Amino acid sequence: MSDKPITIYDIAQNVNASPATVSRVLSNSxxxxxxxxxxxxxxxxxEMGYTPNMLGRQLKKxxxxxxxxxxxxxxxxxxxxxxxxIEEIARSNGYQVLLCNSHQNPDLEAEYLQTLLEKQVKGIIxxxxxxxxxxxxxxxxxxxNIISIDQKIDNRHVYxxxxxxxxxxxxxxxxxxxxxxxxxxxxxxxxxxxxRLNLYRGYQDALREAGxxxxxxxxxxxxxxxxxxxxxxxxEFNNGKQLTRNLLKMKDLPTAIITCNDLTAAGVINxxxxxxxxxxxxxxxxxxxxxxxxxxxxxxxxxxxxPKYEMGRLACSKLMALLNGDDTNQKEVMxxxxxxARNSVARLE
Numbered sequence: 308m309s310d311k312p313i314t315i316y317d318i319a320q321n322v323n324a325s326p327a328t329v330s331r332v333l334s335n336s337x338x339x340x341x342x343x344x345x346x347x348x349x350x351x352x353x354e355m356g357y358t359p360n361m362l363g364r365q366l367k368k369x370x371x372x373x374x375x376x377x378x379x380x381x382x383x384x385x386x387x388x389x390x391x392x393i394e395e396i397a398r399s400n401g402y403q404v405l406l407c408n409s410h411q412n413p414d415l416e417a418e419y420l421q422t423l424l425e426k427q428v429k430g431i432i433x434x435x436x437x438x439x440x441x442x443x444x445x446x447x448x449x450x451x452n453i454i455s456i457d458q459k460i461d462n463r464h465v466y467x468x469x470x471x472x473x474x475x476x477x478x479x480x481x482x483x484x485x486x487x488x489x490x491x492x493x494x495x496x497x498x499x500x501x502x503r504l505n506l507y508r509g510y511q512d513a514l515r516e517a518g519x520x521x522x523x524x525x526x527x528x529x530x531x532x533x534x535x536x537x538x539x540x541x542x543e544f545n546n547g548k549q550l551t552r553n554l555l556k557m558k559d560l561p562t563a564i565i566t567c568n569d570l571t572a573a574g575v576i577n578x579x580x581x582x583x584x585x586x587x588x589x590x591x592x593x594x595x596x597x598x599x600x601x602x603x604x605x606x607x608x609x610x611x612x613x614p615k616y617e618m619g620r621l622a623c624s625k626l627m628a629l630l631n632g633d634d635t636n637q638k639e640v641m642x643x644x645x646x647x648a649r650n651s652v653a654r655l656e
Contacts, residue, residue, distance in 0.1 A: 313357045321351050333357070374626060375423035375431040377407045377416055383543070384598040385568070385615055386434070389456065392619020393432055400627050402429070413437040424451060430626045434458050436500065452629045454622045459501050466629070467639040468622050472502050475611040475644030476509025479565050479593045482609070482646055484517045487655030488563040488591065491519070492526040494550045494575060495567035496543070506567055506595065526561050528554050547574020555582055562590060562655060569594035569601045569610055576604060576651070587653035597647050606650035614642050 315333065319326045324344060331338040332348045340348075376393055378386040390406060397404050405428060407419035413436055420443075423431055430452035443453060447464050454466045483491050491514065498504045507527075514520045528550040547566060551574070554561070566572040572594030576586050584590050586606060594601055597612035621640065628634075 313355045318348060318352050318355060318357060321355070322347050324348065372401055373403045373405050373426065373428045375405045375407065375428040377409055377419050377431065377433045379409055379411045379434055379436050381408045383570070384600065385596050388615035389619040392616040393623040396620050396623035396627065409436065411436055420446065429630050430454070432456060432622045432626060435460055452626060454626050456618055456622045457502065463638065466625055468618055468625065468642070469639070470613045470642050471644055472505035473509040473512065475595065475613065476506040476565065477513045478644060478646045479595065479611050480510050480513035482648065483563045483565070483591060483593065483652065484513060486652055489519055490526070490561040490563070492528065492554055492561035492564045494528045494547060494564055494571060496530050496546055498529060503567055510565055523559070525557050543568060543570035544574040547571035548578040551575045551578040563593070563652070564590060565593045567595060569596045569598045569608060572608055573600065573604055587651050591652040593652060602649065609649045609652045610647050612645045612647050618642060
């Protein structure tokens with residue numbers, strides 16, 4: 308049996324009709340074809356296992372029903388939840404999602420953006436890690452609709468949907484302070500993105516409010532910035548372990564640790580356990596993102612919830628509205644964090 312796909316020419320030969328007639332019937336054209344021949348063509352197409360070339364058909368009509376999504380890392384459950392929200396709205400509106408994983412590489416991100424433009428997608432939802440300013444101007448000038456999620460893009464023509472990371476980090480730190488903690492460390496990947504920088508600022512905000520600054524510099528552990536690093540889930544976990552080892556070299560240890568995300572927190576808890584330190588009995592730990600893993604850890608992780616799935620739904624709904632000509636004046640939406648208190652934080656007497 309041949310693996311060659313069935314074409315309209317094969318069907319035309321089988322039903323003794325022209326390829327043009329077969330094409331009109333299978334594309335539901337309004338061109339008049341007798342009911343008898345139309346039924347025969349459809350029956351033979353089904354029997355032969357014909358699959359229409361939807362991409363070719365859409366390109367001929369200049370009506371591709373696809374949107375592009377570019378995210379830094381699909382291995383991070385945070386982005387997986389966002390994409391699920393995007394896909395739900397896209398599918399309900401008859402669109403397909405072309406998902407691109409930039410692997411935290413700004414050059415690859417730019418390549419994907421160009422590729423998606425060449426595929427004539429209707430719009431793009433982008434979580435950008437590029438530090439370039441104005442690099443999207445050319446795409447916007449060509450009429451491409453772009454929705455920015457998570458990472459803010461410095462362009463007034465781009466619709467922005469963000470989380471209030473600064474407020475969320477402050478919530479986490481205030482929770483620890485309310486539980487009696489005064490020696491609070493901060494562990495994060497490099498502060499080379501607005502999201503991480505805002506996490507650090509929120510942490511500092513809460514400490515200043517409580518009169519707990521300045522803290523020891525060694526209680527702030529950050530990995531070095533490097534664009535060649537692959538920030539996948541294993542990196543986040545191992546980074547948490549390594550930065551915790553650095554922290555434990557101090558004689559005066561903190562009683563609590565705030566992390567930049569839940570995967571890093573998992574690494575922190577793992578390393579503390581390996582070093583014989585009980586969580587939360589000796590060191591309390593707070594994560595960020597509230598991915599599903601956070602409630603599966605032992606102890607269950609206190610964290611800050613970000614409505615990831617809702618962000619995806621909102622971003623795609625905004626894009627659908629733009630594609631339908633509904634251009635609202637609201638260019639920015641800031642989604643709010645919620646503290647989720649579990650078992651990884653102990654109260655100090």
